[in-house]
Amino acid sequence: MDARTKLLDAAKQLVWDRGVEATSPNMVLARSGVGQGSLYHHFGSKAAWAEAAITGLAAELTAETDELFSAHATGADQLRAYLTRPRPALDGCRLGRLAFDPEVRANDALRAPISAYFEHLRALLRPAVRATGVEDVDGVVEAICAVVQGGYVTSRLSDDAGALERACRGLLALLRIDR
Template sequence: MYSHAMSTSDKLVEATRELLWDRGYVGTSPRAIQSRAGAGQGSMYHHFSGKQALASAAIERSAEELRAAAEAVLGGPGTAYERVRGYLLRERDVLRGCPVGRLAMDPEIVADETLRAPVEATVGWLRERLAGVVREGVRRGEFGPELDPEAVAAALVAVVQGGYVLARAAGSPAAFDTAVRGALALLGPGREPAAPAGVR
């Protein structure tokens, strides 16, 4: 399943990431991690002290990847509107949901300060990064001066996370696409997104 070039610890972290995404913390058993990673119990406990340590490493990696993917668009070329639009329309596995956002709804992760911390930090980083882009757009006259960058950023994050919920409930990425188009219409009246956001 994983490349032979990957270390055992990387295979264990990747397996844990996927299981957390699909099954949540309770459904991510050490045996399931070992089976998916193709690693024995001895290997797992050689590299990690237990399930919590593995989950922590997995969540940190998911958070790093989400930030990198967002920054590639938000820190890229184009106007503020184009960068926000690019972020909202970037390719996602919509029906699978957000690998970080879904963890915020997992009671075991939310109750564990160590596991919750990277989720909270990543959501906070994303809100601030989006607010910075919106602030830039206001300063350059792309957006009206009445826009509150922090409030807009919070709304955009909510649209993406809520869009995942709508899509999963409907069993179709179209619901996500509709939410994104609505946000873009409010942010830039008269501008149309070029393509739907969901992965088909």
């Protein structure tokens, strides 16, 4: 694995674990095992490696979500698969938890890949929700996003990974697609 990939992998994990503000260049260097010169050769600033890390996390999550939706033919099956897929509830969403990071909030380039992922997710959810016959498609799409993101928060706060799963199961029941 080349130095840039090692740095990027380390930055992605640290940004997910700690956020951008709480991650220092020294942490990225220590986790990657790469020398300091490589960090500044490949990424000229903290904002540059943070943006690359967030963009990488967003690309990974987008690919996983695309694969999940394309593996299921009906809207109900897509929603069921999305809401029941295994998630690291206590770790938080790779992107959603960055919404409160001060450095991310203050930097359009850091927010852009997160916003793009959630817009992409909404675009996948809309036809799936529409296919279930729900009238307020956009409202249900936002509710799905809120339940998943809120489930991460309540799971973490209660130290109960099952809270996210129960929230998603409850939403499926409300949508009457829990079978």
